[in-house]
Amino acid sequence: DPKLFKRLEEKALAKAVDEVEKAAAAAIAKEDFAAAMAAMAKLRAPVDEFFDHVTVNASEAALRANRLRLLNRIRATTLTVADFSKIEG
Secondary structure (H helix, E strand, O other), X not given: OHHHOOOHHHHHHHHHHHHHHHHHHHHHHOOOHHHHHHHHHOOHXXXXXXXXXXXXXXXXXXXXXXXXXXXXXXXXXHHXXXXXXXXXX
């Protein structure tokens, strides 16, 4: 829920996820998996900023749940492109 975002980093990450979800879906529809991965790579900086400045496990339950939902969107997007659990290492 965007109304629950308190920090700029949350808002920036949500915006980036919105853009990447669309770009990755369009690339996958064309079977352009390299473009899908390139789109997902754009999440690197906003994800880093998010974890540097946001406490995911906030004491306020609604805020914590909202932050976890945001992170789950990233997971869901990556799973549309590849099953990273198959990569060893």
